[in-house]
Amino acid sequence: MIKKIPVSSLKTGMYLHDLNVGWMDHPFVRSQFTITTEAEIAKIVQLGVRELYIDTSRGLDVGDDAPTAAEVKAEIEAQIIKAAEEPLLIRVSAAEEMARARKVHQQAHKVVRSVMNDVRLGQAVQMDQVEEVVEAITESILRNAGALIGLSGIKDKDEYTFLHSVSVCTLLVTFARSMGMDAESVRLAGIGGLLHDTGKMKVPNEILNKPGRFTDEEFAIMKTHPEEGWKIIREIPGMHEVPLDITLHHHERVDGSGYPHKLKGDEISQFAKMAAIVDVYDAITSDRCYHKGMPAPEGLRKLWEWSKFHFDPALVQAFMRTVGIYPVGSLVKLESGRLAVVIDQNEGSLLTPKVKAIFSTKSNAYIPPLEIDLSKPMGKGGADKITGHEDPAKWKIDTGRYLGAPT
Template sequence: MLKKINVKDVQVGMYIHEICGSWMDNPFWQKSFKLTKATDVESLFEYHIKEVWIDTGKGLDITSKVNSVSFEEEKHHVNNTLQKIAAGANKLKPRVTLQEELVQAKKIVANAKQSVISMFSEARMGNAIKMDQAADLVEEINQSIARNPGALLSVVRLKNASNYTYMHSIAVSGLMIALGKELGLDNALLTEVGIAGLLHDVGKIYIPDQILNKTGQLTAEEFAVMKTHPPKGWELLNISNGVNGIALDVCQHHHERVDGKGYPNQLSGDTLTTFARMGAICDVYDAITSTRCYKASWEPGEALHKMTEWRDGHFDENIFTAFVRTIGIYPSGTLVKLKSGRLAVVIEQIEGNLLKPMVKVFYSTHSMTYLLPELLDLSRSSDTIINREDAQHWGFNLEKIGVN
């Protein structure tokens, strides 16, 4: 049985099913493991982990005095939170259709990828970042998001371990702009937050490949090296001409947490800006929905569910609410089950209602067979989403079934 407990109640002999938090904040790359020695328990504190899921079928159970939350209780709580957030959302109609914008977005992302590769390799050779090149790129991303935000954000989800750093930079730029729009930022600020997203991880050029691409668990020393990428990136941007203050701030502080337990400066309260708080959310969402050399990705709906579960202490509450409204409570790429018993993948958010997106129906759970794929606008259908499904459990390749 799965139980969520506070780290202070963890004991040697318990089986950790999952750590509640982003896998970038600690070196525990393994999803599940048994705690065999006291130093394992101490490490959980050292990396500021607040809660964990334990599996009582595979390890020690809690005593009756310890508080815990069951899997079903947590699922219910997160679903309620997301439904409340969705109720206040007001999605606007995109200016062009998803299919039309996908054609543009694919070109923009392909060009952007080449530009980011050359920008980062120039920086690796010791040259300053060319800010006009970054600004031009972000302007194109900004325009694509303005025409139809779902298109570019779908294209950047398709990345692999080898192009991860570049695609992640473009993805965080797009997410920052889309979130900035939801927060009502003006166009000049949207460009600045887009540039900040593009350059937030530039400090990774100084991290040795054997650490950056390690498939196993990082040692404490390697993790300490990894944590130097924000200040190192800041130093590089600080000597490059024309870098805005927002990019410097987001580069330095995108791994901070609102509870002051992030890095590198343990900022919280007024010292942690709106932009750094935006960066933290966009960065985690894109990272955990991307396949890395050491970890398979979570599909978007699952990632959002987990972020909602750990948001306390990690993320700014109001900005997280805006983020959920930006990507939807069933973000594009999520596997859902419909009342009719059919399975579908979410394709696009529909104006006005985050609970009824456009989906592509492709499987029947009654006959357990594939159906001819069919686009279905749930805002105009009597069929409805009854729950999110685990894509890994079903073994579907949703990237193939989805928009692309």
């Protein structure tokens, strides 16, 4: 049985099932193993782990008061559903915006590659290109955030470093707008998102693209990238403090377990707290050279769980409202047994998005795509209900095909 325990209850003889810090490139060779020494426990504590999961069928148990993984999941999902009540404002449909969003996404990808290449070569960052692409992203998000967010979920793992920066920019602009920030603050957040990982270009390629876990020494080198990025972009004439702050502090955690400065609580700016949430969400939902990304709804559930210690809970809740409980591009299972791709949010409720049913689990076969507005009653294209999310890889479904994205 999988149980969740505080790190203070961890003992030798227990079987570690999940460190519960999915955003972290931790230095352990394996993610699951039996705890055999006090030194291993000390290293886990040093990483900033506060709660983790053990498998009692493969190691020592803990007291009966420890909740099971299923109980934790049920409690979190109930909290999330309760939080998803306020209406949204949507200007145009995701379908209407998709073609423009695709061009913006391609433009942003090209700009990030150019910026990172300039940094590697020691050349000046072309800020006019950065400003232009942030403006294009902002305009697309103003019309419909779901289109660009949906495209941001489609990544080539070999292009992760570049596409991650595009996604963080997209999500941070969307987040800042949803928080009611003024246009200048949104622009600065976008610049910070696009440039936040610039310092990774100072990390040797053999570490940056290593298809496995880091050694302690490699992990230490990887953790220098926020300061290296800050050093690079502070040399750009007129660079504002907000992008500098985002670049330097997007790996800080509110409990002080982050880096590079181990800031706590209000020592971390709101922009940096928001960037941390966005950075982790995109990292854990993306395929990378050494791990498979989790479905977006699962990523949001983990963010909610981690917000108890590592993130600002109010900001995590606001971010979930920003992208939706079931973000555009998610694969969901309906009460009817059909699988459907979320194609747009509904202004009325985050729990009843617009979907496109594409597959029958009863007949194990694709069906003619059918758009369903889950907010509508029987007889108006609705009358079905989401029962949970699914992993597209499990069903070998390319959700991008149904968003009008490149296959």
